[in-house]
Amino acid sequence: MKALAFLLLAAAAPVQAQTMDHSQMDHGAMGHAMPAIDAAIPQGTPPPVPTDHAADALYDPAAMARARTAMIAEGGGMTYSQWMLDRLEYRAGKGADGYAWEGEGWIGGDINRFAVKSEGEGTFGGSLERAEVQALYSRAIDPWFNLQAGVRQDLGEGPDRSYAVIGIDGLAPYWFEVGAEAFLSSKGDAHLRLEASYDQRITQRLILQPAAEFNLAAQHVPELGIGAGPSDIELGLRLRYEIAREFAPYVGVRWERKLGDTADYARAAGERASATSLVIGLRAWF
Amino acid sequence: MTDLPSLPLDRRSLIRGGAALALAQALPGWADTGTHGAAQGALSGETIALRIGDGHFATGGRSAHAISVNGGTPAPLIRLREGQDVNIAVTNRLKEDSSIHWHGLILPFQMDGVPGISFPGIAPGETFIYRFPVRQAGTYWYHSHSGMQEAMGLYGPIIIDPAGPDPVAYDREHVILLADWSSVHPHRLLQRLKQMGGYYNMQRQTLAGLLARKDQGLKDRIDWGAMRMDPTDISDVTGAVYSYLVNGMGTAENWTGLFAPGERVRLRIINASTMTNFNVRLPGLPMTMVQCDGQDVQPVETDEFQIGIAETYDVIVQPGEAKPYALIAEAIDRSGLVRATLAPQVGMAAPVPGRRARPLLGMKDMGMDMGGMDMGHDGVIDLSQPANDAMSGHAMKMRDKSVAPGVKMGPGVATLSPMPADRTADRPTGLEDVEHRVLTYADLRSLTPNSDLRTPTRSLDIHLTANMERYMWSFDGVKLSEGAEPIAFRHMERVRVTLINDTMMPHPIHLHGHFFELVTGEAAHNPRKHTVNVLPGGKLSFDLTADALGDWAFHCHMLMHMHAGMMRVVTVRHGEDAA
Numbered sequence: 001m002k003a004l005a006f007l008l009l010a011a012a013a014p015v016q017a018q019t020m021d022h023s024q025m026d027h028g029a030m031g032h033a034m035p036a037i038d039a040a041i042p043q044g045t046p047p048p049v050p051t052d053h054a055a056d057a058l059y060d061p062a063a064m065a066r067a068r069t070a071m072i073a074e075g076g077g078m079t080y081s082q083w084m085l086d087r088l089e090y091r092a093g094k095g096a097d098g099y100a101w102e103g104e105g106w107i108g109g110d111i112n113r114f115a116v117k118s119e120g121e122g123t124f125g126g127s128l129e130r131a132e133v134q135a136l137y138s139r140a141i142d143p144w145f146n147l148q149a150g151v152r153q154d155l156g157e158g159p160d161r162s163y164a165v166i167g168i169d170g171l172a173p174y175w176f177e178v179g180a181e182a183f184l185s186s187k188g189d190a191h192l193r194l195e196a197s198y199d200q201r202i203t204q205r206l207i208l209q210p211a212a213e214f215n216l217a218a219q220h221v222p223e224l225g226i227g228a229g230p231s232d233i234e235l236g237l238r239l240r241y242e243i244a245r246e247f248a249p250y251v252g253v254r255w256e257r258k259l260g261d262t263a264d265y266a267r268a269a270g271e272r273a274s275a276t277s278l279v280i281g282l283r284a285w286f
Numbered sequence: 287m288t289d290l291p292s293l294p295l296d297r298r299s300l301i302r303g304g305a306a307l308a309l310a311q312a313l314p315g316w317a318d319t320g321t322h323g324a325a326q327g328a329l330s331g332e333t334i335a336l337r338i339g340d341g342h343f344a345t346g347g348r349s350a351h352a353i354s355v356n357g358g359t360p361a362p363l364i365r366l367r368e369g370q371d372v373n374i375a376v377t378n379r380l381k382e383d384s385s386i387h388w389h390g391l392i393l394p395f396q397m398d399g400v401p402g403i404s405f406p407g408i409a410p411g412e413t414f415i416y417r418f419p420v421r422q423a424g425t426y427w428y429h430s431h432s433g434m435q436e437a438m439g440l441y442g443p444i445i446i447d448p449a450g451p452d453p454v455a456y457d458r459e460h461v462i463l464l465a466d467w468s469s470v471h472p473h474r475l476l477q478r479l480k481q482m483g484g485y486y487n488m489q490r491q492t493l494a495g496l497l498a499r500k501d502q503g504l505k506d507r508i509d510w511g512a513m514r515m516d517p518t519d520i521s522d523v524t525g526a527v528y529s530y531l532v533n534g535m536g537t538a539e540n541w542t543g544l545f546a547p548g549e550r551v552r553l554r555i556i557n558a559s560t561m562t563n564f565n566v567r568l569p570g571l572p573m574t575m576v577q578c579d580g581q582d583v584q585p586v587e588t589d590e591f592q593i594g595i596a597e598t599y600d601v602i603v604q605p606g607e608a609k610p611y612a613l614i615a616e617a618i619d620r621s622g623l624v625r626a627t628l629a630p631q632v633g634m635a636a637p638v639p640g641r642r643a644r645p646l647l648g649m650k651d652m653g654m655d656m657g658g659m660d661m662g663h664d665g666v667i668d669l670s671q672p673a674n675d676a677m678s679g680h681a682m683k684m685r686d687k688s689v690a691p692g693v694k695m696g697p698g699v700a701t702l703s704p705m706p707a708d709r710t711a712d713r714p715t716g717l718e719d720v721e722h723r724v725l726t727y728a729d730l731r732s733l734t735p736n737s738d739l740r741t742p743t744r745s746l747d748i749h750l751t752a753n754m755e756r757y758m759w760s761f762d763g764v765k766l767s768e769g770a771e772p773i774a775f776r777h778m779e780r781v782r783v784t785l786i787n788d789t790m791m792p793h794p795i796h797l798h799g800h801f802f803e804l805v806t807g808e809a810a811h812n813p814r815k816h817t818v819n820v821l822p823g824g825k826l827s828f829d830l831t832a833d834a835l836g837d838w839a840f841h842c843h844m845l846m847h848m849h850a851g852m853m854r855v856v857t858v859r860h861g862e863d864a865a
Contacts, residue, residue: 041741041742041743041744041745041782042743042744042745043744043745044743044744044745044781045744046744046746046774047774047775047776047779047859047861047862048774048862049771049772049774049857050772050774050857050859053837054395054396054835054836054837054857055395055396055403055404055405055406055836055837058396058405059396059405059406060406063406064402064405064406066406067383067401067402067405067406067407068402068403069402070401070402071400071401071402071403072402072766072767073767074433074767074849075765075766075767075848075849075850075851075853076758076759076760076765076766076767076768076849076850076851076852077765077767077768077851078767078849080477080480080481082480082481110697110698110756110758110765111696111697140696140697140756141697142696142697143697143698143699143700143753143755143756144514144700144755171514171755173511173512173513173514174508174511174512174514175511175514200493201490201491201492201493202492202493202494203492203494204488204489204490204492208493245478245482245485285481
């Protein structure tokens with residue numbers, strides 16, 4: 001239930017940070033020209049909202065009803081979508097070169113959306129080591145954060161687990177993109193994933209993005225090579241150039257380290273616990 | 287009636303003819319460059335026919351599908367006379383519904399042209415006849431109220447000559463119809479904004495700028511970042527994708543209006559943009575404002591003014607020398623501008639000034655009116671000054687519900703202005719520090735005394751609310767699509783309406799079918815307007831006499847804000863006791 005506690009913290013953070021301390025401000029000169037707005041006018045009582053539509057008396061009410069429905073829907077009720085491949089990259093390090101992807105898409109309105117997420121990685125000439133797909137219902141819960149719930153299906157090497165997912169993602173104060181997801185598998189094991197990134201504009205088109213991901217597990221899951229507690233951390237630094245907003249090649253560096261028992265599982269399987277790689281890739285969306 | 291002489295093409299021949307593309311773009315006669323005056327090519331008389339059809343528009347090397355009226359983009363000039371009746375037959379040759387709204391005209395609500403409120407709209411192939419008496423004089427305009435057709439060129443100017451002598455003396459007049467145009471379909475523009483609110487802002491603060499000591503210092507950037515607010519968020523759709531136009535022509539095409547030195551030239555300036563507020567100036571030529579939103583005002587001289595979308599300003603200029611003068615309309619975020627020329631003869635071009643530095647929003651634009659402190663306008667917020675009064679220890683909340691009890695809080699409301707100021711006497715966005723005269727709303731006084739001087743018996747606050755990150759726009763936190771209730775008025779009721787801008791962008795708010803008096807000073811001469819630009823983080827009040835029975839639209843005239851939900855139906859009905 002560490003996961004839930006974190007979610008609550010994440011949700012509370014933006015509220016706290018929305019204040020700006022003005023205790024230091026100079027309010028010496030309050031004698032500016034006051035507006036002509038007169039507070040003496042009473043609020044009064046508005047008339048009841050009419051239940052009729054004026055134009056129905058002059059035009060075919062059915063035609064008016066159709067036009068009214070369309071007009072209201074066009075006033076903020078339209079459906080949009082975005083399909084983003086945040087990372088599609090080639091990884092070069094010690095050992096075989098690899099590839100990875102991470103993406104997310106959504107379709108819906110301002111508040112309620114259907115979202116999909118996918119990520120995975122593999123080695124060239126080897127197998128698809130890890131892949132997952134999530135299907136989520138996403139709901140805006142405040143100006144910056146979405147609550148998401150749904151399912152995750154793993155593919156690739158090892159057992160293909162299914163999970164229930166609950167998570168939160170959004171824009172934290174200081175423009176950090178953050179996310180937290182808790183997973184509960186059909187076998188009963190629980191996991192937590194935390195992510196954060198920041199887009200530092202160097203110029204209008206050249207953007208340096210530090211990113212971090214941290215995974216925890218509530219228990220040992222030997223068949224997945226995951227130990228209880230902190231299981232791995234990944235840090236990345238990617239420099240992209242937005243030829244267009246929706247088309248940006250990048251280069252970068254990435255470091256990952258398996259932790260604790262997870263590292264032991266890896267070493268026992270003959271793998272290294274940490275890896276550093278240079279990456280080259282593409283961020284694209286439509 | 288006079289129809290346009292050179293445009294016998296209809297949509298079918300335009301689409302079929304392979305050679306038709308070369309013919310497809312046509313500017314209406316009134317917008318001809320090198321024109322001697324706005325009298326050319328106007329449609330007038332009691333019967334007028336408009337055909338809405340597909341068209342094509344190109345400027346600055348970019349071209350795209352457009353919507354035409356009588357074969358031209360923009361639409362023809364309609365010239366009427368106060369006191370006449372008019373029948374305007376509008377035929378829709380598009381494949382989708384269309385409509386025309388007569389912006390600023392006082393007419394029966396069923397002739398106002400808003401599908402779903404005034405009438406059902408005009409179906410493909412149908413003709414709708416608008417019939418109304420012309421009860422006013424001045425400069426107005428018309429545009430589609432269906433979908434995004436206005437953004438694709440369906441707009442044109444209206445001049446109504448007064449029944450009696452014109453209080454404005456002039457030797458010559460020109461229509462200056464300002465617009466923004468993109469070869470990217472407007473629905474695509476809106477889609478991009480929904481996906482990424484800052485998509486078109488290519489003037490954000492950068493690390494390179496910080497190192498070069500431009501814009502905000504590090505501490506201010508951190509303070510603003512804490513609130514997830516961007517001081518460069520001035521316009522949603524910018525010169526990164528827009529071409530700016532005068533009478534359908536960009537800077538290179540250089541629309542030219544002629545004058546003879548010494549003449550009093552009346553410019554009827556209309557902002558028919560989709561998303562662009564402009565700052566307008568004629569370097570070296572002072573302007574005398576004589577009319578605003580079609581209503582005569584006491585002459586007042588200025589050097590630059592901001593024209594919100596859908597506003598109109600008539601100005602008199604008196605060019606004395608036989609040389610070209612530039613008319614510059616610069617987007618308020620300074621991401622682009624358009625130059626037109628006033629010249630004694632065709633073929634002269636006034637110089638194009640460089641774009642001025644992009645302004646930065648400040649504390650006042652955030653709704654923090656700190657009294658006489660001169661802050662914000664230069665983007666410098668000094669939070670390190672010593673505390674010296676009762677504000678000590680007070681932390682300003684940017685989303686404190688108690689300042690706006692009528693607002694429904696939710697994902698669509700990112701901020702509430704904690705201390706909104708009446709900004710009608712403030713210089714508008716981007717003009718705070720220019721070294722010449724700048725018009726403010728407080729400078730406008732109606733020429734003749736207003737007719738209804740009753741003190742309002744009721745007041746009404748309306749908050750302009752938004753979340754730029756999600757590109758949500760609303761009134762009082764509720765989008766039209768969320769089942770928003772109409773705003774109800776009693777017939778002839780006088781109400782003081784206060785618009786409070788909880789966003790960091792100016793919003794040109796338009797009420798259909800009425801004029802209201804902007805509360806700036808002496809009630810008898812408060813300026814009468816149909817559209818009012820509410821400055822960022824500020825507020826203003828207008829007094830409304832609800833004298834037009836029926837249902838009317840009320841909305842932000844930034845078309846994409848309207849389409850995101852910043853709109854309401856206004857109802858005017860006989861009072862309960864009169865029922």
